[in-house]
Amino acid sequence: MSELRQINVSKNGIPKLAILALSIVFAAGLFVVGFDQGHIFSLVYGEQAFTDLYLHELTHDMRHAAGFPCH
Template structure:
């Protein structure tokens, strides 16, 4: 007997779970670049995350130039 394998095709070109995960990553990145003022690090560091770097947050400083390049005002 010959060994045969069956390949199944899904209806969707991209699996739904992959699209959801990519959308979540995009949403977090959009928030980080456009709106974060220390909220992400405050989950781990508490209120000291807001006090770093003159009150705007460390991640704000990391994404500062990208924020301006994409059109988000920040000061």
């Protein structure tokens, strides 16, 4: 008769999937808040996005406050 036992073991291995997912979140978030000048919305709205700058204006105050270069 077998007995099912559950134990916790500590492993040092960090899942590559987690590193990949978090790296994507890091790069995307940093670009949106720190550097986008209409690039992301231009994928949908074309050249007009570089004039409207919706994301840039939305992140404008944080961009200045967090030390990123702005206009």
